[in-house]
Amino acid sequence: xxxxxQPPSMDCAEGRAANLPCNHxxxxxxxxVYWYRQIHSQGPQYIIxxxxxxxxxxxxxxxxxxxxxSSTLILPHATLxxxxxxYCIVRANFGNEKLTFGTGTRxxxxx
Amino acid sequence: xxVVSQHPSWVIxxxxxxxxxxxxxxxxxxxxxxxxxQFPKQSLMLMATSNEGSKATYEQGVEKDKxxxxxxxxxxxxxxVTSAHPEDSSFYICSARIIPSYGYTFGSGTxxxxx
Numbered sequence: 001x002x003x004x005x006q007p008p009s010m011d012c013a014e015g016r017a018a019n020l021p022c023n024h025x026x027x028x029x030x031x032x033v034y035w036y037r038q039i040h041s042q043g044p045q046y047i048i049x050x051x052x053x054x055x056x057x058x059x060x061x062x063x064x065x066x067x068x069x070s071s072t073l074i075l076p077h078a079t080l081x082x083x084x085x086x087y088c089i090v091r092a093n094f095g096n097e098k099l100t101f102g103t104g105t106r107x108x109x110x111x
Numbered sequence: 112x113x114v115v116s117q118h119p120s121w122v123i124x125x126x127x128x129x130x131x132x133x134x135x136x137x138x139x140x141x142x143x144x145x146x147x148x149q150f151p152k153q154s155l156m157l158m159a160t161s162n163e164g165s166k167a168t169y170e171q172g173v174e175k176d177k178x179x180x181x182x183x184x185x186x187x188x189x190x191x192v193t194s195a196h197p198e199d200s201s202f203y204i205c206s207a208r209i210i211p212s213y214g215y216t217f218g219s220g221t222x223x224x225x226x
Binding site: 034042044046049087092100104 | 117145147155159164202204214217220222
């Protein structure tokens with residue numbers, strides 16, 4: 001899997017949009033960008049994934065740059081329950097390849 | 112959605128005893144499951160890949176005789192920590208790939224404390 005770089009921590013005010021960046025400059029053409037989050041003492045939760053185009057679901061939006069070397073996860077209206085560690089992972093979608101976690105970004109939502 | 116049920120959620124055991132952790136895929140068949148370990152304030156580290164009906168594949172540095180993995184059916188994988196020691200105390204998490212969506216779903220984790 002290609003490596004990703006994320007800031008170790010971020011704060012965001014409750015109700016504001018949280019924008020979490022991820023650098024994946026060595027991503028290859030068949031690799032997707034996945035985002036997961038882990039709330040304290042729970043298993044990781046899937047948020048969103050994409051290949052080239054921007055994606056949106058009920059949880060978040062994923063903005064991928066045209067050169068695919070970086071992406072941003074956007075939580076449009078952050079709540080206190082969004083406080084978690086957010087992991088950006090890139091991997092190809094074939095076989096049963098393992099998911100390798102980096103250090104992630106610890107997002108704290110401030111009341 | 113696809114759910115992986117992991118049990119127990121926490122367990123305390125004495126040094127030298129063995130502990131079994133179960134992961135069941137509730138509404139889908141999981142031919143492959145992944146087992147992770149997470150120490151406090153650290154990221155998830157993959158321990159092994161469990162394949163239904165065959166031997167598990169262990170990551171470098173993980174003792175296969177200590178961490179026994181069984182994946183006898185398409186809905187159940189187990190991890191047994193044998194002869195547990197305090198340094199085995201950790202948060203253990205299983206995961207399965209969801210086909211055809213290509214996503215992965217995770218169990219809720221098991222916190223093991225060896226005393």
